[in-house]
Amino acid sequence: MADDQPRTLSSTQPAWRRVLPIVIAIGLMAFVLARVDWPSFTARLLVVRYPAFLAFMAVFVVALLSADTLATVYVYRRTIKGLAFRDFWIVRGASYLPSMLNHHVGQAWITYFVARAYGVDLRRMVGATLLVYASWGGCVLALACVAVLAAGLPAGWLALPLGAGFGYLILLGVKPARLAKGRVLGPLFDAGIQGHLVAMAMRAPHLLVLFLGTWLPFWFFGVEIPLVTALVYVPVIMVAVTLPITPQGFGTRDALAAAFFQSFVVASSDDQRLAALAAATATTAVALVGIEAIIGLALLRRASRLLPH
Template sequence: MNPERKSTRSSYVKRLLPWLVSLSIIVFLFSRIDYVMFLESLEVAELSVYVPLVILFVFIWFYVETYNVQKLYSYFGHPVDYLTMLSIRGGTFLLMIINYGLGAGAIAMYLKRLYGVGLLRSTGILFYYMVVESAGIAFLAVAGFLLAGQSSGIAWWVLYLASGLFLFYNVEIVLLKYIPALGFLRRFVNSSILAPIRESSLSIYAKIFLQRTFYFLTFVVFFYFAVRAFHMEIPFLTLAALVPIIFFVGNLPITPFGLGTIQAAMLYFFKDFGTPANILAMSLVYTVSLMILRAMIGIYYLRTAANLLVDGEKDELNTCGAGVADGGGSL
């Protein structure tokens, strides 16, 4: 077989596999619930409450996360205009629906073309961002568990897991920041991809940590009202402990956009607050509505994001032309 064709087929399989895993999980979940009750849950859901709610929060999340990413790059010496970052973030939404890594890679590509941020450096910045973000999610789960109290009925292993994850992510940062550049580690430690972590300070960590914790706290607020549209009542502090754990499950790189894994996690963690059919209905509406709304934002910003690249190319050509002129105009 032609190596190029084999590589293309392998690429298609890698992209298709997460969707097959997602479909398998959903089929399995549906095999364990009453279809009639599922349809009834959709019929009686107060969508007139849910739809405006999810539209409002999708835009809140979009604007807040864009601000977070904009500030992130400024902390590491790469100031970016907010409206430009808004276009970049919006333009990468479609890729993030397919694969989060593709979306992050697209952000890095835009910033390289527009601001000259190296791809490896940008990857390192986004890696640091995601590690600190994960620590913030784990902290939120720990705080929610402790504030909710034992009477909430949340299993103790949730606290142990969240505490362990919080410790793991922070130890990871400390090790990568202070590991000595000795022997075979020298090349890795001095690499562009690790440079942002080595440059980071406690102040930068605290700013990103607080920003991302606030961002995910808005999801807790959203779920507090969203579950009521599906006739479930879950205490706010209980959600503060459970929603972050659901995010961890949903972020596992085995399904696109957490489709399937989020549903399984909600069925497990929300089981004391509603019927399986009702929980599955709510979780599917949540995931599908986010995919649709973010895809619409992505389509809206696609042309703007593409124009940014065109403008960036023009700037490069103008700079190149000026350099040639300064050098005497000969090639």
């Protein structure tokens, strides 16, 4: 079975590139934890109702997996006719293992795996995955617009991202032949503006689940972040933890939470406020890794059965 597993991008990377994200994660965690009040950190850990917290995290991960599958299957069916929701749900769950390196390694694993399992040109599958990214980016941009308006921030903040978004839509409408006929970019132009908008609508439940799953865990640790504030800052965390900076967003999530949410912790000093935030982000990250590892291990063998033998 080992020979049936597609190689991840990390297998071709030099050692220093594989080690660097871990070093950065350790550095960021050390920077955050060096400033916390340890008795307060321990106290926050002790007051959490772990059965409720872990149940919430498990439901969140399964809901996220299902919403992600729903949106991605819609896009991939343009390239793979008849792709079953159940089959891709299994593949997406199995991809949680390579995704532990970072989100994009997991996406590359899915792209290669699905292309091989269904006999699709890899370049077309890369294009389909780019459409997945485009729909995700469009949803994040829409959420950013809502956040800026809700927070009463200057509309000028949206000039650059909205300009880029409209520029992309114009490019889709113009449909330059040299780009549209390419196997990699072809799926983007085949979908067109309407296809992108529908893909964004299908992606919206995934974005909502991810937003709630990033925001609400803080409340289990007594950090009550208002909705308007969450709309502004949580999307930044959502995007940042997917970047290939650290594995699973370790350190990145913690540093951003410390920068954004200190004022919403009820405590008498900064180090105690940082302790509450560090307890929330570290525990959430550990829970996510544990649950996703269990799902990934449980589904990897079942996913391998989809490969041609």
